[in-house]
Amino acid sequence: MLTIENLHVAVDGRSILSGFDLDVGPGEVHAIMGPNGSGKSTLSYVLAGRDGYDVTAGRVQLDGQDLLAMAPEERAAAGLFLAFQYPVEIPGVANATFLRQSLNAVRKARGLDELDAMQFLKSARARMKLLGMTDEMLKRSVNTGFSGGEKKRNEVLQMTLLEPRLAILDETDSGLDVDALRIVADGVNGLRAPDRSFVVITHYQRLLDYIVPDRVHILARGRIVRSGGEDLAREVERTGYADYLAPAA
Amino acid sequence: MDSAVQATRDAVEALAGEKYKYGFVTDIEADTAPKGLNEDIVRFISAKKNEPEWLLDWRLKAFRHWLEMPEPQWAKVSFPPLDYQDAYYYSAPKVGKRPESLDEIDPELRKTYEKLGIPLKEQEILAGVAVDAVFDSVSVATTFKKKLEEYGVIFCSISEAIQRCPELIRKYLGSVVPYTDNKHATLNSAVFTDGSFVYVPEGVRCPMELSTYFRINAAKTGQFERTLIIADRGSYVSYLEGCTAPMRDENQLHAAVVELVALDDAEIKYSTVQNWYPGDENGKGGIYNFVTKRGACRGRNSKISWTQVETGSAITWKYPSCILQGDNSVGEFYSIAITNNYQQADTGTKMIHLGRNTRSRIISKGISAGHGAQTYRGLVRIAAKAAGARNHTQCDSLLIGDRSAAHTVPYIETRNRTAMVEHEATTSKINDDQLFYCRQRGIAEEEAVALIVNGFCREVLQQLPMEFAVEAQKLVAISLEGSVG
Numbered sequence: 001m002l003t004i005e006n007l008h009v010a011v012d013g014r015s016i017l018s019g020f021d022l023d024v025g026p027g028e029v030h031a032i033m034g035p036n037g038s039g040k041s042t043l044s045y046v047l048a049g050r051d052g053y054d055v056t057a058g059r060v061q062l063d064g065q066d067l068l069a070m071a072p073e074e075r076a077a078a079g080l081f082l083a084f085q086y087p088v089e090i091p092g093v094a095n096a097t098f099l100r101q102s103l104n105a106v107r108k109a110r111g112l113d114e115l116d117a118m119q120f121l122k123s124a125r126a127r128m129k130l131l132g133m134t135d136e137m138l139k140r141s142v143n144t145g146f147s148g149g150e151k152k153r154n155e156v157l158q159m160t161l162l163e164p165r166l167a168i169l170d171e172t173d174s175g176l177d178v179d180a181l182r183i184v185a186d187g188v189n190g191l192r193a194p195d196r197s198f199v200v201i202t203h204y205q206r207l208l209d210y211i212v213p214d215r216v217h218i219l220a221r222g223r224i225v226r227s228g229g230e231d232l233a234r235e236v237e238r239t240g241y242a243d244y245l246a247p248a249a
Numbered sequence: 250m251d252s253a254v255q256a257t258r259d260a261v262e263a264l265a266g267e268k269y270k271y272g273f274v275t276d277i278e279a280d281t282a283p284k285g286l287n288e289d290i291v292r293f294i295s296a297k298k299n300e301p302e303w304l305l306d307w308r309l310k311a312f313r314h315w316l317e318m319p320e321p322q323w324a325k326v327s328f329p330p331l332d333y334q335d336a337y338y339y340s341a342p343k344v345g346k347r348p349e350s351l352d353e354i355d356p357e358l359r360k361t362y363e364k365l366g367i368p369l370k371e372q373e374i375l376a377g378v379a380v381d382a383v384f385d386s387v388s389v390a391t392t393f394k395k396k397l398e399e400y401g402v403i404f405c406s407i408s409e410a411i412q413r414c415p416e417l418i419r420k421y422l423g424s425v426v427p428y429t430d431n432k433h434a435t436l437n438s439a440v441f442t443d444g445s446f447v448y449v450p451e452g453v454r455c456p457m458e459l460s461t462y463f464r465i466n467a468a469k470t471g472q473f474e475r476t477l478i479i480a481d482r483g484s485y486v487s488y489l490e491g492c493t494a495p496m497r498d499e500n501q502l503h504a505a506v507v508e509l510v511a512l513d514d515a516e517i518k519y520s521t522v523q524n525w526y527p528g529d530e531n532g533k534g535g536i537y538n539f540v541t542k543r544g545a546c547r548g549r550n551s552k553i554s555w556t557q558v559e560t561g562s563a564i565t566w567k568y569p570s571c572i573l574q575g576d577n578s579v580g581e582f583y584s585i586a587i588t589n590n591y592q593q594a595d596t597g598t599k600m601i602h603l604g605r606n607t608r609s610r611i612i613s614k615g616i617s618a619g620h621g622a623q624t625y626r627g628l629v630r631i632a633a634k635a636a637g638a639r640n641h642t643q644c645d646s647l648l649i650g651d652r653s654a655a656h657t658v659p660y661i662e663t664r665n666r667t668a669m670v671e672h673e674a675t676t677s678k679i680n681d682d683q684l685f686y687c688r689q690r691g692i693a694e695e696e697a698v699a700l701i702v703n704g705f706c707r708e709v710l711q712q713l714p715m716e717f718a719v720e721a722q723k724l725v726a727i728s729l730e731g732s733v734g
Contacts, residue, residue: 090683
């Protein structure tokens with residue numbers, strides 16, 4: 001589903017990713033762990049198409065399409081979803097307005113009918129209930145004044161509405177207490193499906209107790225330095241990242 | 250054909266002909282005053298309108314004063330000097346060459362109508378197409394008129410009001426904006442040709458929003474429009490001016506005057522959407538919109554609220570203001586101004602606190618894109634006797650791109666120790682994080698900008714009557730087209 005080959009990325013002339021490879025099959029959950037500054041967030045932004053990241057070499061394909069040639073909104077329409085580490089506040093724009101516009105933009109691009117206000121509300125409410133969100137969250141401005149937990153739930157709500165092919169969760173556990181973490185993880189687990197894949201980016205193993213990955217990769221020095229099963233995450237939790245930081249350790 | 254129907258149709262034809270001068274007829278017909286401006290022209294206009302002697306005298310005083318007055322120079326706008334002699338000040342309403350169908354209308358204009366979601370029939374009316382659609386509108390307008398009459402509300406053109414209720418006109422015309430006020434208002438006083446008049450009697454809550462759109466059968470309003478609204482004691486009226494549809498006019502200078510008077514316990518809500526031709530993307534052409542709008546809260550507990558959405562015109566020079574004379578009176582100003590391409594706007598308000606415990610609130614949202622430049626200019630003055638006066642001003646500017654400009658010029662003068670005046674101001678650029686977030690969710694860049702800007706303006710959009718607000722949101726999006734990428 002997602003194939004990344006020999007990806008090199010620089011920001012302001014400084015190399016962040018150098019020779020990054022990853023292959024995620026349909027229905028798989030891959031965790032990418034790594035110390036601070038290893039390029040985890042860069043990876044998520046490059047995949048989503050944010051400005052300011054120079055791809056100097058490499059290829060990225062989603063379902064055989066050249067992802068790097070597409071605008072961010074085209075990638076979203078193609079089924080790529082990024083759950084932000086820091087969801088952005090948009091003052092004055094009602095969450096419901098934003099969600100519906102997003103959903104309809106994506107549906108339109110995918111050749112589906114747009115939803116009217118009533119259809120949208122019905123669909124959103126059913127999903128919000130599962131995430132323990134109240135109706136009030138639809139009326140408030142997008143992420144504005146939301147607590148950390150509310151913001152992350154709002155990300156998962158968007159993910160459930162947009163039904164992506166590939167979801168990237170960028171440090172989704174940061175700023176969450178255990179209860180919120182469980183709700184968010186349940187939301188993600190509920191979306192797992194044979195034709196939907198996940199890339200879970202995290203610093204800590206904690207999240208992976210709730211979202212159990214098929215593969216775990218350690219990102220250090222701009223590339224994947226080790227891959228394994230879910231045990232690898234526990235090993236890292238015990239030993240830390242120090243071993244991976246020194247070149248040729 | 251039934252003779253009654255025929256009669257109505259004839260009347261409609263006549264009225265419709267007056268309304269839309271839109272056919273760009275340039276031939277000078279007999280009923281048009283010659284080019285230029287002098288006392289004879291002022292007399293000519295007054296005579297054409299069959300005005301009483303005192304009004305002619307008033308116009309002449311204004312004209313003589315105007316000759317001596319300097320142009321206001323303090324606004325941060327630039328344009329070549331106006332040649333007042335190179336313009337016509339009176340042309341009689343006439344039926345010009347009107348388009349037979351929408352196919353004859355400028356396709357650009359039609360595209361905009363469609364984006365605004367204006368129904369086909371309304372498009373035809375706006376474009377001045379000579380069809381039966383006009384018939385429907387007029388019957389709606391007539392129904393409205395009947396209803397207003399039941400409540401004793403007078404809503405007509407100011408020319409008609411001069412004939413119908415001269416005592417009200419004499420008492421209030423020029424009582425808020427004197428003929429000596431400023432060069433543009435003074436010119437208007439000398440040569441105004443028409444405008445709207447509203448009188449709401451004591452204790453009456455006007456049963457509907459009054460809109461210029463429904464005054465369709467009144468005479469056309471020209472470049473020197475004069476509006477007077479009087480809310481008698483304990484009354485309420487909401488007035489909508491303008492239209493989201495783009496308006497074109499061959500007259501470059503528009504110098505309107507609007508006067509509002511609210512007596513004890515009365516409230517006037519005045520909403521404007523201004524979308525005059527802004528000139529092309531290189532800054533060529535476009536309307537100079539030099540407007541003087543002022544409201545007097547004469548009575549105790551009275552309230553005047555201005556809401557404006559200014560997206561059109563090449564140059565906007567406009568400061569809807571409130572004079573808070575009555576104790577406990579309230580003034581409000583909510584504004585959205587958008588400048589794109591080479592548009593210039595210098596706009597804001599004046600809140601003059603004279604009475605005790607008077608309160609005012611100012612919320613201004615300025616959006617500048619392209620080479621657009623705008624200035625918020627506001628005055629809050631608390632007079633010595635205005636004990637307990639309060640003002641809150643919030644003034645936010647949003648910049649799009651790296652060639653646009655925003656300025657904030659607040660003047661605050663207080664002569665009373667018990668007054669409380671607050672001023673908050675922010676200037677920000679449209680945020681890359683917000684744009685990227687929207688795009689990651691599938692929303693294309695231009696739509697994302699519109700969404701974010703509408704959020705930025707929400708506090709003001711909320712003040713507009715519902716159906717107007719929806720159109721205004723679309724207008725915001727359309728005004729910013731081409732501002733990114």
